[in-house]
Structure formats: C-alpha cells, structure tokens
Amino acid sequence: MKKEENIKVGISIGDLNGIGAEVVLKIFEDNRMLEFCTPIIFASIKTMSFVKNHFNLDIKLNGIHTVGQALTGRVNVLNCWKENVNIIFGQEDLKIGEYAIKSLEQATKALKNEDIDLLVTAPINKHNIQSETFKFPGHTDYLNQELEGNSLMFMVTEGLRIGLFTDHVPVKDIANHITPQLIEEKINTVYASLKQDFKVNKPKIAVLGINPHTGDNGVIGNEDDEVLRPTLNKIKESGKLVFGPYAADSFFGSNNYKNFDAIIASYHDQGLIPFKTLSFGQGVNYTAGLNRVRTSPDHGTAYEIAGKGTADISSFKEAIFTGIKIFRNRKEYQEISQNPLGFSKRKI
Incomplete structure (x- = not known):
C-alpha cells in the first residue's frame, strides 16, 4: 500500500x-x-x-x-x-x-x-x-x-451519508425513473461502498419515500406501496439491513438519521437539502460505485463571490482528505479480500 x-x-x-x-x-x-x-x-x-x-x-x-x-x-x-x-x-x-x-x-x-x-x-x-x-x-x-461500474451520488460528512436513487432528473420524471431494478442497483452500490470505502462491516440503510408521507396508503400516490416497499422487502430477504420507506419530512428533524450508516433519498433535493443544512459546508460529494475514487466539494462555482478572495476552503479540503481515506480503505479492503486469513505470502 x-x-x-x-x-x-x-x-x-x-x-x-x-x-x-x-x-x-x-x-x-x-x-x-x-x-x-x-x-x-x-x-x-x-x-x-x-x-x-x-x-x-x-x-x-x-x-x-x-x-x-x-x-x-x-x-x-x-x-x-x-x-x-x-x-x-x-x-x-x-x-x-x-x-x-x-x-x-x-x-x-x-x-x-x-x-x-x-x-x-x-x-x-x-x-x-x-x-x-x-x-x-x-x-x-x-x-x-x-x-x-454504476455511479451513485453519495454525499458524505461526519455522521451522515446520503445517497440518491435519482440525481439530475426533473421532478416531473422522478417516479418513472424509480424502478425495482434501479432501487436494487442503488442499494447494492451503497451497501458495497459502505463496506469497502467506509469500513462498515454490517451496514444499516434507511430509504426515504417517494411521495409525501410515503403516499398515505395511496391517497398521495401509489409508488411507495406498489414499487418501493415490495422491492425493499425483497432486498431484506437477501440479508441486507434495509429499512423504510420513511416519510422524509420528519426523518431528519427527529434525528432518526443517526440510527443508520447511510440514507438513500428518492430524488436530489430530498437528500441534498437536509445534507447541506446539517453539514455546514463540511460536506463532500463522493461518486460511489466506480472502479476509481472521485470526490468533490458540496458547493458550486459561486460566481457571486468569485475573484473576491472570500471563498471558504473547508469543503474542498475535506474532499481531498475524504478521497485519500477512501482510497486507502479500498486498498485495504481489496488486500483483505484477496488474503482473508491474513497468511503471509512469503515462502517458508
């Protein structure tokens, strides 16, 4: 290493x-x-x-x-x-x-x-x-x-990790994008990333609902009952600790997020608004699911302050440190996977 x-x-x-x-x-x-x-x-x-x-x-x-x-x-x-x-x-x-x-x-x-x-x-x-x-x-x-690989936007900071089923998708198209196949794929990506990139041995993952109040039994949409819930039950049967869907409006305010290693939001703003509110500029955007490590800060170009010398370096510095940590964790995970009993490779 x-x-x-x-x-x-x-x-x-x-x-x-x-x-x-x-x-x-x-x-x-x-x-x-x-x-x-x-x-x-x-x-x-x-x-x-x-x-x-x-x-x-x-x-x-x-x-x-x-x-x-x-x-x-x-x-x-x-x-x-x-x-x-x-x-x-x-x-x-x-x-x-x-x-x-x-x-x-x-x-x-x-x-x-x-x-x-x-x-x-x-x-x-x-x-x-x-x-x-x-x-x-x-x-x-x-x-x-x-x-x-299959990329996933994974927003990470100390004590909080949020992945997304859909990222840069118009709001009107979100429900059509969230299929059983997509749900399984994204949950598997988050699960694998938690294990190899963040050293979480038995990940606990929470999933937020698609509709307000997870549809209220079909009164505010049926996607949660007909698509999301059955798929989560299927995934649970494989042994993964996946919970939900949870109503997004109360999930963070109740501090329920602290009980999980990662949360998966159904769409961009559902996940990023609470993340950026709680991370206070320390957040990092990590692209999970790829065969290489990529991170970025959680802010944009900030044209309004560009050139003035007032830009905060915190998130970008954290993106560098997080990238290094993930790179090292992944290397260690790969070495352990290749030699799970820890035997020396030297000839005796």
Whole structure:
C-alpha cells in the first residue's frame, strides 16, 4: 500500500471564472497539505500563475507536461493547454467551459490509466460545458461513462451519508425513473461502498419515500406501496439491513438519521437539502460505485463571490482528505479480500 505522502491526487480545475482555482491554491498554500499527498492540478502553469498573483498567494507551482514529472512535496500543474486564458471572475463564458472540459478529460484519462490515484473535481457550470462532443448534465454522468461500474451520488460528512436513487432528473420524471431494478442497483452500490470505502462491516440503510408521507396508503400516490416497499422487502430477504420507506419530512428533524450508516433519498433535493443544512459546508460529494475514487466539494462555482478572495476552503479540503481515506480503505479492503486469513505470502 502506498504511503500517504506518495498518493497522487489529481485535481480538475473546473470553471475558471468561479471559485475553484482560488480554493485549490489556498489549500496548498499551506505546505502541511503536501505531507498527505502529491497534488497534480490539470490546467496550465500560465493560468494558475494568474490566479496565484490575483489573490497574492504565497505558493510555488511546478509546471509539468506529464504526470510522471510530478514531484513529491510540490504543487504540480500539468499543462493541458498553452495559450493564455481570459479569466473574468463571476461571468459565465462558453470558452471557459471548454477549458473546464479539457481539464476534466485529461484528469479522467490519467485516473483510468492509474497515473493518479484519485480525482477531486472543482465545480463546473453545467450550462457552459455543453457542446457537440460533451453532452452530460454533470461530472457524475461523464465519469459513469468513462469508468467501470454504476455511479451513485453519495454525499458524505461526519455522521451522515446520503445517497440518491435519482440525481439530475426533473421532478416531473422522478417516479418513472424509480424502478425495482434501479432501487436494487442503488442499494447494492451503497451497501458495497459502505463496506469497502467506509469500513462498515454490517451496514444499516434507511430509504426515504417517494411521495409525501410515503403516499398515505395511496391517497398521495401509489409508488411507495406498489414499487418501493415490495422491492425493499425483497432486498431484506437477501440479508441486507434495509429499512423504510420513511416519510422524509420528519426523518431528519427527529434525528432518526443517526440510527443508520447511510440514507438513500428518492430524488436530489430530498437528500441534498437536509445534507447541506446539517453539514455546514463540511460536506463532500463522493461518486460511489466506480472502479476509481472521485470526490468533490458540496458547493458550486459561486460566481457571486468569485475573484473576491472570500471563498471558504473547508469543503474542498475535506474532499481531498475524504478521497485519500477512501482510497486507502479500498486498498485495504481489496488486500483483505484477496488474503482473508491474513497468511503471509512469503515462502517458508
């Protein structure tokens, strides 16, 4: 297993007109961070030098052209483009969206090739990244295509983990998306992630209902009784500790969430509103279910404060630490699975 200081953390730079680049450089302005990992920022040395100078940051950057040139103990910037970039903080710009995708694509390629150990993605603007060659609603869907597995948005913080049956789906389409197959797939993904990524031996999972009051016996919709409940009962028969569906409106206020290792919400806002309320900017978006580790902060581009030097680094720093922890947990889980009795592999 790699020592922590040798873990290569790739960082896609996201929307350069937002707060992502500022936050990344502020984090690594603290040299102690370099004791935990070797950062590789996918952007360009010119671009990151501009950001560094704009915020008057005391940080040394090491420009490289291949991941193999990255130096331990340095903040490495892999040059994904050569030209100058016109950064105007706080503005949506289609050209800036193109650079965000260049960074993401090269970082993902490095992740697939195991040139980096994990990926932390800075926020993108889901509108300005759209093009003829990139038609994804966000990072998760793109990574699901590029990496093996079935992705699941898993929001994690100390004492709270929330997964989603559906993420970037219009509200009017949610019920049609939640099928028995999807429910089983997402619960299995959460269950496996809790075991291998978070060291939970016997996971307890709560599921929130689709309709208000889980349908009130069909008065407010029948999806909970006809789709969700029967599927959960089937999963329970396999031995998994899965409970619900619970009415979402009282679940968090009653502190019931503290009794479970993870909660699965039926749709985006049902899960993310309580998560962001309770996590106080310490939350991390982890893409579970893939064969590689990817995390991101729980905030967006924050155009309204971009360029002002006031961005909070807490969530992004937590995304880095969480990614490292998951990477190490997964390595340990794989080693134990391959050698469950702990026998030495040395010949006697």
